[in-house]
Amino acid sequence: MATVAIPSASKAARRARTLRNNLSGYLFIGPWLLAFLLFTAAPMVTSLYFSFTNYDVFTAPQWAGLSNFETMFTKDGRYWKAVQATLTFVFTAIPLRLVVALGLAMLLKAGRRGDGIYRAAYYAPSIVGGSVAVAVMWRQVFGTQGIINAISAIFGLPAITFLGDPNWAIWTLVALAVWQFGSPMLIFLAGLKNIPTEFYEAASIDGAGPIRKFITITLPLLSPVILFNLIMQIISGFMVFTQAFIVTGGAPLDTTLFYALYIYRRAFENFQMGYASALAWVLMLVIGIFAAVVFKTSSGWVFYENKDGN
Amino acid sequence: MNIAAKLPSRRKIAGSVIYHVLVAGFALVMLYPLLWMFASSFKPSEEVFRTVTSLIPSRIELDNFVRGWKGFGGTTFTTFYANSLFYAGMATVLSVGASSIVAYGFSRIKFAGRGFWFACMLMTLMLPVQVTIIPQYVAFVNLLELRNSFLPLLLPRMGGQAFFIFMIMQFIRGIPKELDEAAEIDGCGRFGIFFRIILPLIQPALITAAIFSFYWTWEDFLGPLIYLNAPQQYTVSLALRAFSDPSAGTDWGAIFAMSSVSLVPVFLIFIFFQRYLVQGISTTGLKG
Numbered sequence: 001m002a003t004v005a006i007p008s009a010s011k012a013a014r015r016a017r018t019l020r021n022n023l024s025g026y027l028f029i030g031p032w033l034l035a036f037l038l039f040t041a042a043p044m045v046t047s048l049y050f051s052f053t054n055y056d057v058f059t060a061p062q063w064a065g066l067s068n069f070e071t072m073f074t075k076d077g078r079y080w081k082a083v084q085a086t087l088t089f090v091f092t093a094i095p096l097r098l099v100v101a102l103g104l105a106m107l108l109k110a111g112r113r114g115d116g117i118y119r120a121a122y123y124a125p126s127i128v129g130g131s132v133a134v135a136v137m138w139r140q141v142f143g144t145q146g147i148i149n150a151i152s153a154i155f156g157l158p159a160i161t162f163l164g165d166p167n168w169a170i171w172t173l174v175a176l177a178v179w180q181f182g183s184p185m186l187i188f189l190a191g192l193k194n195i196p197t198e199f200y201e202a203a204s205i206d207g208a209g210p211i212r213k214f215i216t217i218t219l220p221l222l223s224p225v226i227l228f229n230l231i232m233q234i235i236s237g238f239m240v241f242t243q244a245f246i247v248t249g250g251a252p253l254d255t256t257l258f259y260a261l262y263i264y265r266r267a268f269e270n271f272q273m274g275y276a277s278a279l280a281w282v283l284m285l286v287i288g289i290f291a292a293v294v295f296k297t298s299s300g301w302v303f304y305e306n307k308d309g310n
Numbered sequence: 311m312n313i314a315a316k317l318p319s320r321r322k323i324a325g326s327v328i329y330h331v332l333v334a335g336f337a338l339v340m341l342y343p344l345l346w347m348f349a350s351s352f353k354p355s356e357e358v359f360r361t362v363t364s365l366i367p368s369r370i371e372l373d374n375f376v377r378g379w380k381g382f383g384g385t386t387f388t389t390f391y392a393n394s395l396f397y398a399g400m401a402t403v404l405s406v407g408a409s410s411i412v413a414y415g416f417s418r419i420k421f422a423g424r425g426f427w428f429a430c431m432l433m434t435l436m437l438p439v440q441v442t443i444i445p446q447y448v449a450f451v452n453l454l455e456l457r458n459s460f461l462p463l464l465l466p467r468m469g470g471q472a473f474f475i476f477m478i479m480q481f482i483r484g485i486p487k488e489l490d491e492a493a494e495i496d497g498c499g500r501f502g503i504f505f506r507i508i509l510p511l512i513q514p515a516l517i518t519a520a521i522f523s524f525y526w527t528w529e530d531f532l533g534p535l536i537y538l539n540a541p542q543q544y545t546v547s548l549a550l551r552a553f554s555d556p557s558a559g560t561d562w563g564a565i566f567a568m569s570s571v572s573l574v575p576v577f578l579i580f581i582f583f584q585r586y587l588v589q590g591i592s593t594t595g596l597k598g
Contacts, residue, residue, distance in 0.1 A: 018422075024500045025421025032412040033427065035469025040434055043445035050444060057452060107333060114330065120584060121337035124344065127580055127587075131529040132547040133569035136554045137347040140562070145359040147346060154363075179340065186591040239438050242531040246551060263440045268536055273444050280440035287436060 050277035057271050068278035079279070081254040082262040088170060089258065090237040093177035098229055101181040102222075105188035106214070119189070126182030135176075135246035139163065142172045142247075166255045169248050173256055176243055184229045191225035192218070220303040227302045231291050238287050259283055351375070351570040355563035371563055375571070378564035382553060385541040387568060390549040395575075397460055397534070397545055398527040401467050406519045409470030410512065413478035414504045418490060434472045439532070447536060458540045463533045474519040477590065481515035482508060518590030521583055525576060546572045 026033070051068055053061035072079050104122055108115050128134050141147050142162040149159045162168045199217050208216070219226075241260040244250060250257035250265070257265075263283070267276035345365055350358045351374055353367040361368070379387045415421075416428055450462035485508065493503045534545045544552070550572055554565045580587065 021419055022421045025415055025419040025424065028415025028419060028500070028504075029412050029427060031408045032431065032469035032475065035408075035466060036427075036430065036434070039446060039466040039469075040437065040442055043442035043449075044437075046445035046448075047441050057448065104336075107329075112326070112329065114334075118333050118337050119588075120580075121341055123588075124577075124580070125340060127525060128344070128529075128573050128576055130526075130531075131573065131576070132531055132550045133347070133572045134344075136550060136565065136569055137343060140359075141343050141346070143359075145362060147343070147362055150362040179343075183591055186588055190591075235436055239440075242529075245531070260438070260440060264532070267444050268447075273448065276440075277444050280438060280444065283438050284441050287438060291436060 047277045047280060050274050051281050052278075053274040054272075055274040055277075057273055061274060064274060068275050069282075071275070072278060072282065078254055078257065078262065082257045082259050085170060085255055085257050086238060086259040089174060089177070089240065090234060093174045094230070094233045094237045096174070096178045097181045098184055098226070098233065100178060101184035101229070102188050102226075104181070105185050105192055106218070108185075109189060109192040119186075122185060123182035126180040129176070129180035130242055132242065132246055135243050138172065138176050138243070139247045142175075163248055164252055166253045169252055170256050173240075173243055173247060173258075176247065177237070177240070184233065187225060187229055188222065191222050195221045223298075223302040224304060227294065227298050231294055234290050234294065235287055238283065238290075347566055348570050350562065351567035353563060353566075355561055358562040358566065374563035374567035377561065378553075378568040378571070381541075381549060383541050385544070385549075387546070387549065387571070389542060390544050390546045393543060394528060394546040397463060397530075398524050400460070400464055401527040402520050402523040404464060405467040405471045405474060405523050406516055407470075408468055409474035409519060410478050410509065410516060411504070412470045413475045413482060414508055416475065417479045417482045418487075418503075418508075419500065431472050431475060435476075443532075443536070450537070456537075458538055458543045460538075460543075462537045463530075471523070474523065477519060478512055478515045481512050485511050514586060514589065517583065518586045521579055521587060522590065524579065528576060 050061060052064060052066070054064045054068075055061035108119055108122075125134075143149075144159055144161050146162075148162065153159065160168060162172050195218065199221070200213055203213050203217060239260050240258055241264065244256050244258040244261045245264070248256040250261050259279070260283075263276050263279045266272045266279060346362075349365040349367060352370050352372070353361070353374075354369065354371045355374070357368060381387050381390065416424065416431075446462065446466070450456045456462050489507050489511075490503050493507050498506065529547060530545075531547045531551070534548050535551075538544060538548060541549075541552075550565075550568060553568060
């Protein structure tokens with residue numbers, strides 16, 4: 001948009017202005033553009049090339065055609081373990097986290113006295129949740145002598161070796177993820193505050209109870225925010241690394257070998273850069289497909305009241 | 311006396327009590343693991359798991375902090391802390407500074423290809439680091455021989471981060487264009503407008519971005535794990551992991567003490583800047 005309207009501007013002056021805008025535009029986005037080309041675009045292309053090679057870093061990459069992908073899908077049992085662990089995690093931790101986040105946002109939305117403190121308390125785990133310190137602590141919480149076992153002992157329940165039991169280990173990581181519901185909760189809270197109170201008042205006059213109000217008013221009007229949270233959380237869910245690396249290290253029996261952890265192992269412990277790149281590209285495509293599916297189906301369940309819904 | 315008027319108020323009080331008991335109770339459950347970690351850092355080592363459900367140490371064992379701070383292999387937590395502060399500080403200055411410049415370019419200047427590059431930027435939000443990290447590693451470590459250097463961790467931030475660029479753009483959108491126009495009439499160029507008009511007005515967004523950048527870099531683990539191999543270069547995250555390795559560490563008092571110490575900057579920022587955090591997350595849906 002022309003910042004100053006000059007009705008009789010000649011073509012040449014307009015062209016000079018466009019040129020100036022192009023120059024200053026690229027000057028301002030220059031740092032990002034340079035970093036994008038150097039550290040994102042070029043590595044992506046290189047990574048795609050690596051994925052068709054065998055490459056151990058020390059000798060030049062050797063063309064291997066589709067063999068990495070063939071190995072991945074047909075011969076590598078650990079790959080499917082990693083897929084299973086990751087999908088189990090994403091499809092349990094993410095819905096649970098969003099449900100808890102929405103539930104607490106509903107509780108806190110009235111803004112009663114003391115809610116600022118509660119909000120901070122619920123959010124606190126999220127700000128430290130990705131740290132090594134919390135992962136180290138979590139390992140001990142679920143350790144054989146940890147708090148969970150100490151509490152269950154009070155009720156006379158037998159001790160469980162959560163981290164060593166293939167049936168249990170992944171749930172300690174799901175619990176750690178659900179524990180960090182703070183960010184989506186804050187996003188839900190902001191969304192809830194945007195719903196006009198008149199809607200609820202009108203519904204009350206019509207005799208609607210709280211559950212009916214939630215289903216007919218809150219959920220539809222909040223759906224753009226839910227969509228946003230869902231997509232962001234799915235993306236981050238697929239990339240969980242630190243927690244799995246520290247708390248379980250992928251054990252027992254690879255039941256917590258999250259995809260990002262498996263890539264790390266292949267790339268930086270086995271130095272199979274080609275295979276790891278193939279793994280990474282498949283991850284990227286899968287994340288893209290998931291995001292696309294959520295977007296595509298969203299027209300069926302997301303309700304946009306006005307165009308700046310989210 | 312009107313009983314009818316009194317009844318609802320009594321019901322209200324009861325409801326409010328139930329509400330606070332429930333919400334506060336749940337908050338306590340949520341905070342319990344963190345409180346346990348802090349409490350354990352003051353417990354004598356042998357007591358950490360003997361009185362696991364207790365939050366109160368039998369005696370305050372400050373020696374945990376002294377033993378923990380000594381670190382390992384002759385490198386103390388002074389070094390680890392300095393490394394982490396350097397890494398998080400530099401990364402934050404770089405990425406917030408660059409992000410604000412780029413955000414201005416994207417939101418206020420109409421240039422050819424803007425839509426395309428903006429879409430590219432948003433796409434990077436969904437990009438798993440695993441796709442770029444391997445070629446980056448090969449380039450930095452094998453070609454440029456940047457071993458045990460912070461450069462591979464810092465250089466990619468010189469262009470800002472998509473999250474912050476997007477957030478600052480949202481903020482700039484709220485600034486009336488008339489301000490830019492007035493400044494232009496007064497003879498301000500693009501840089502003048504950016505530095506004199508926009509930059510002072512987007513301060514809250516910059517603070518929010520700085521906090522998140524600091525947090526994410528402070529707890530960054532994968533990057534340092536790949537690039538930093540010498541204990542002299544370890545960040546707090548790496549040091550904690552080495553320190554608490556199940557095969558090596560059994561001094562739980564010291565491990566919990568250092569874990570707690572590693573979270574001190576995070577909590578200090580949280581306490582003093584909570585407002586900016588909440589605003590940042592609420593307006594852009596940044597992950598925390």
